[in-house]
Amino acid sequence: MTEKELSILNCNDYLRKNISAFVEAFVQFYGEEKRSDLTEKFKDAVFVGYQDISETEQYLNKIEKAYTKLYLKEELERVGLEGQLSFFFSDYSFSFYSIMPIANFENFYTLYTLGEEKRRDLFIKRGLANFQMVKPEATLEEYTKYFKEGSIPIDSFLGKPKYLYDNALYYIDNKNTEDEFNSSKEDFLKYFSDHLTQEEKNDFVHSEKFNIFKTAYECYQKASFKYENFKKTLYPYKKYVEKTKELEQSLSKKYYKDYILEASFLFSELERKEIEAYFNAITYKTPPACLKALSSSIYTVPITQSFSIEAQNKLENPNTPDYEKQSIMRDRVQYFKARGLDLGPDYIVYMQSKEAQMLIPTYEQARDITAIQEKYVNDFHNEYYTSTSRHKEIRKEITNKGLLDPNDSFDASLYTLHGTFVSPNVKIENNELKLSSLVAIHVTDNDAYLDHKIVHELNHLYELAIHSCNGSNIEYLCGWDVLEANLDDTYQEVDTLHKRTEKRKYELLNEVINELISQDISKIMHENNMFVFNQRECAKYKGGTSYERLSSLTRDFYNEFFEDIIKSRKDGNRDHILNRVGENNMEALNQLLTQFNQQFGEFKYYQLLTDLSQNQETEATRTYYAFQTQKDIILNHMREYSKNSISK
Amino acid sequence: MITSIRILITNGNNKKEYYIHYDKKVIYINGSYKEIKEEAIQNILRFFLTWEETNVSPSIIDGEEYLVEIVSSNNKNKYYGKGKFPKNYWNFKKYLEELI
Numbered sequence: 214m215t216e217k218e219l220s221i222l223n224c225n226d227y228l229r230k231n232i233s234a235f236v237e238a239f240v241q242f243y244g245e246e247k248r249s250d251l252t253e254k255f256k257d258a259v260f261v262g263y264q265d266i267s268e269t270e271q272y273l274n275k276i277e278k279a280y281t282k283l284y285l286k287e288e289l290e291r292v293g294l295e296g297q298l299s300f301f302f303s304d305y306s307f308s309f310y311s312i313m314p315i316a317n318f319e320n321f322y323t324l325y326t327l328g329e330e331k332r333r334d335l336f337i338k339r340g341l342a343n344f345q346m347v348k349p350e351a352t353l354e355e356y357t358k359y360f361k362e363g364s365i366p367i368d369s370f371l372g373k374p375k376y377l378y379d380n381a382l383y384y385i386d387n388k389n390t391e392d393e394f395n396s397s398k399e400d401f402l403k404y405f406s407d408h409l410t411q412e413e414k415n416d417f418v419h420s421e422k423f424n425i426f427k428t429a430y431e432c433y434q435k436a437s438f439k440y441e442n443f444k445k446t447l448y449p450y451k452k453y454v455e456k457t458k459e460l461e462q463s464l465s466k467k468y469y470k471d472y473i474l475e476a477s478f479l480f481s482e483l484e485r486k487e488i489e490a491y492f493n494a495i496t497y498k499t500p501p502a503c504l505k506a507l508s509s510s511i512y513t514v515p516i517t518q519s520f521s522i523e524a525q526n527k528l529e530n531p532n533t534p535d536y537e538k539q540s541i542m543r544d545r546v547q548y549f550k551a552r553g554l555d556l557g558p559d560y561i562v563y564m565q566s567k568e569a570q571m572l573i574p575t576y577e578q579a580r581d582i583t584a585i586q587e588k589y590v591n592d593f594h595n596e597y598y599t600s601t602s603r604h605k606e607i608r609k610e611i612t613n614k615g616l617l618d619p620n621d622s623f624d625a626s627l628y629t630l631h632g633t634f635v636s637p638n639v640k641i642e643n644n645e646l647k648l649s650s651l652v653a654i655h656v657t658d659n660d661a662y663l664d665h666k667i668v669h670e671l672n673h674l675y676e677l678a679i680h681s682c683n684g685s686n687i688e689y690l691c692g693w694d695v696l697e698a699n700l701d702d703t704y705q706e707v708d709t710l711h712k713r714t715e716k717r718k719y720e721l722l723n724e725v726i727n728e729l730i731s732q733d734i735s736k737i738m739h740e741n742n743m744f745v746f747n748q749r750e751c752a753k754y755k756g757g758t759s760y761e762r763l764s765s766l767t768r769d770f771y772n773e774f775f776e777d778i779i780k781s782r783k784d785g786n787r788d789h790i791l792n793r794v795g796e797n798n799m800e801a802l803n804q805l806l807t808q809f810n811q812q813f814g815e816f817k818y819y820q821l822l823t824d825l826s827q828n829q830e831t832e833a834t835r836t837y838y839a840f841q842t843q844k845d846i847i848l849n850h851m852r853e854y855s856k857n858s859i860s861k
Numbered sequence: 862m863i864t865s866i867r868i869l870i871t872n873g874n875n876k877k878e879y880y881i882h883y884d885k886k887v888i889y890i891n892g893s894y895k896e897i898k899e900e901a902i903q904n905i906l907r908f909f910l911t912w913e914e915t916n917v918s919p920s921i922i923d924g925e926e927y928l929v930e931i932v933s934s935n936n937k938n939k940y941y942g943k944g945k946f947p948k949n950y951w952n953f954k955k956y957l958e959e960l961i
Contacts, residue, residue, distance in 0.1 A: 267958055509904075510959075511952075512952040512955045512956045512959065513904050513907075513952070513956060514904070514907040514908055514910070514949060514952070516907075518907065518910055518911070519907075519910075521910075521911075523910060523911050524910055527910070534931075534933055534935075534936055534938055535862070535933065535935070536862065536863045536906075536931065536933045537906075537909075537910075537938075540903065540906045540907065540910075541910070543903065544903070544907065587948060587949075590951070590952060594951075629951050631872060631925065709951070710946075710948060710950075710951055
């Protein structure tokens with residue numbers, strides 16, 4: 214495997230090993246005198262590079278496909294069949310060999326090369342294997358005798374599955390030996406019909422095309438041999454995926470059961486007993502019909518939601534699209550049927566039925582069932598994601614570091630929310646409180662901004678400082694933003710389904726400035742050919758975050774007060790910038806960003822860009838220029854304040 | 862009557878696009894396709910029952926983004942969100958993954 218491939222599959226180790234490359238870029242930006250400070254700060258952090266299991270699985274599939282292609286290409290080129298890859302092998306990996314076009318040739322070619330006699334021997338052996346399923350002691354001699362006679366004693370099959378006798382009748386018929394061969398040839402000719410002339414179809418084995426197919430098939434054999442060797446390197450990763458998926462499956466079943474049992478208050482005594490019997494059965498049992506009134510898995514929406522107040526409002530609202538009303542009505546009919554009341558497919562009939570009315574859940578019941586499901590999904594996430602072997606390994610390391618805040622953000626929400634962030638934390642070292650924060654980086658293979666994203670987070674890390682510590686209450690300054698924590702808090706299970714939406718005072722301005730600094734650092738990395746996860750040719754650092762849409766309001770401020778900004782963002786030195794440009798002016802700029810962000814939501818912003826690029830005068834562009842004017846006014850106030858503050 | 866459902870999920874450079882052709886009962890995922898049962902389409906539609914048309918966080922301006930377009934014979938319904946998600950969003954994504 215290439216270094217790039219290994220870097221994704223071992224993203225946590227790779228990230229940790231390469232932090233020093235980022236340090237070099239930071240030193241070039243902040244100055245050589247900051248080297249030890251930077252090194253120290255990064256050394257004390259806990260870096261976590263992660264991806265969720267479906268991403269690892271997808272990446273492994275991608276690698277398998279790439280190496281299949283590579284080995285086949287090499288072989289095809291060697292025999293002058295370059296450019297024929299897609300014709301013979303399509304776009305599949307060797308794991309899907311049976312659906313590759315060449316597999317159609319193999320079926321026919323294998324039987325062809327055997328010759329008639331060996332084909333019959335093979336056929337007899339397959340027949341014997343089937344016969345041994347009912348009579349394990351049967352010998353080849355005995356079975357060959359039956360084959361020659363064209364009949365097999367039926368007694369052996371009494372009480373056995375019928376398909377075994379059907380198979381036996383098939384294998385005992387000598388005619389099927391050659392029929393199998395002929396149909397493999399027909400299937401092949403049919404599959405490649407558009408690429409063969411009539412003459413070639415009539416006498417394919419003596420045509421030039423036959424040799425070409427044979428050569429391509431030999432290429433497959435050689436390539437698949439190389440591939441099998443390569444595949445061994447993937448084994449530990451595939452094993453990890455397999456184990457983790459097994460864990461997911463067993464836990465999702467467990468929590469599905471808990472959810473259904475708790476939501477069973479909806480059902481009758483008899484239905485509840487059926488449900489319990491289903492979950493307690495040791496061997497497979499068909500799910501009881503009433504389960505269809507809830508969900509078929511922990512992920513699917515309960516059907517009872519069609520009786521929620523939201524669903525009722527939609528049904529009564531004349532503006533609700535027809536499909537949505539139909540969908541609700543269909544769900545309600547499904548619900549009644551699941552509860553044992555089948556009055557046909559017509560929804561109106563149910564609405565007029567007294568029996569149906571008795572079964573309808575109340576709004577509260579419908580709401581409660583949805584809430585129960587959410588609770589168990591969250592519990593499932595919390596147990597599953599924190600029980601994978603990789604997560605446990607890192608958790609052990611973090612525990613050994615002795616971080617004081619138990620709510621350290623290394624939890625299940627990482628994998629459901631895919632966050633990339635710095636979570637401040639502290640430890641005691643030499644009787645002193647010391648920063649030891651968690652830096653979580655979500656790693657995906659096709660993220661052109663990955664190196665830049667790391668720079669962005671590392672800059673947050675560099676700018677992080679303990680602002681104050683009062684008993685167990687601690688305040689961190691990250692750039693200009695204040696973050697609070699209580700070290701006495703006990704660990705709280707996280708909500709894996711929702712992102713936080715509260716806003717910190719300087720969050721937007723802080724992030725925008727952090728992004729501008731990070732872009733300058735990433736620029737240094739690009740200029741000096743310093744790349745970690747990304748390849749030079751596809752690495753990017755501009756245009757990757759939405760913060761940049763606010764650059765038009767912050768770029769001048771950043772350029773003009775650069776030195777003060779840098780000085781103020783480190784070591785809890787926020788007052789430096791407030792004293793230089795005025796706290797009110799900073800607040801005004803901060804407010805301006807918030808207003809701009811609210812004014813130009815997603816759709817409006819893209820419309821604004823279109824209007825601006827086409828030099829159109831629209832309400833959006835007028836508002837945009839008003840914001841620019843406002844920004845200029847604030848900047849002038851900052852300049853004046855700055856002049857006065859310096860002269861003082 | 863629905864004609865199609867388009868689901869676009871974007872997170873940085875990662876894009877996933879699902880397109881369900883209702884009549885053909887086929888789901889296209891980033892270019893490849895497979896058959897989909899009516900029941901599975903109903904399961905997908907059920908997720909949207911509680912979704913707001915737009916769901917955008919004022920403070921988280923980066924992060925995952927989704928767009929759902931349900932096209933029926935007489936109109937087009939859209940659900941859009943960024944940085945803020947409906948309660949059943951993670952189940953919805955998982956359900957889509959399981960389909961493949």
